[in-house]
Amino acid sequence: MDLLNSVDLIKYYGKKMALDHLTFSIRENEVFSLLGQNGAGKSTTINILTGLIRSDSGTFLFDGHDLKKEPAYFKRNIGFVPQDIAFYGRLTALENTKFFGSLFNLSGRKLHQQAMEALDFVGLSEVANEFPGRFSGGMKRRLNIACSIVHKPRLIIMDEPTVGIDPSSRNHILQSILTMKQGDSTIIYTTHYMEEVEKIADRILILDHGRKVAEGTQKELERKITARHTYTFFLSSTERVDPGALLRLESVCDVTVSKNKVVVSTNIFSRNINDIIAYFTNNRIEILDIENQSISLESTFLALTEDGGKGEGTA
């Protein structure tokens, strides 16, 4: 069953369209990963959902409740773990967690109990009465998570929660996401780390320039391109490459040109890349290397996004 629907979201910053008719749905009790290169629109989507900014048109529906009409319903049911660590250095871990719980009208024994449960959940109950200033980066991040889940939200949004932390905290966070899922929680997870997505995501939304490129399970996304072979030609220069000419070759279904390489997808039935090689040699474009890519989430992602392969490679 759908827990959350994004319905035709449009967002402009000045003349720049940051979200372009974005529609997707999140099912109850799944880990849903938002993937996209820098500037794809992930933060804009999350900021609209958490009420930080407003869309120009379109809305979110949570259990059928409209964000524009019932923002309080969203606030009550969503826990947001921001990228930047946010808590008070003068309060202990427990006091911080209780403070955030009190913002959701929790008080007394119930507040104390839920705060301790949240700290226990992120593995910080033993340092509950210590000040977080001396915590490691990973412990601070875990405290952040405790503060965001103390009110037991149904939907938890985590914006790159494992950036810049030690491997043991990272594993702890990934493990706790899987545990939350076993409970009643639904989780939206943005990350640059493809291997994390492979490990924990049930379904994935790939965003590119504010548009939905694909939505589905890892297998479904991979299937979108398994009907193709993908070859990467590393070239001395791609200046003279004409993607249109490559696309006119019979076997070629897709071409992506970036700084020093051209990624060519060919029809599954065509194992012959002689015509592609001939194109480069006839145009005096030197081939330095050729790679036949196996299908992985990363290659799926690169194949599906417009800038695939540009820059740092992953989302």
Ligand SMILES: Nc1ncnc2c1ncn2[C@@H]1O[C@H](COP(=O)(O)OP(=O)(O)OP(=O)(O)O)[C@@H](O)[C@H]1O
């Ligand atoms: N406040 C703003 N004013 C103007 N343009 C903005 C603003 N915030 C975002 N943008 C632009 O909107 C587009 C989407 O940005 P957004 O921050 O949502 O992307 P993102 O996928 O979260 O990227 P990142 O991974 O870098 O955080 C980008 O082109 C960005 O430059």
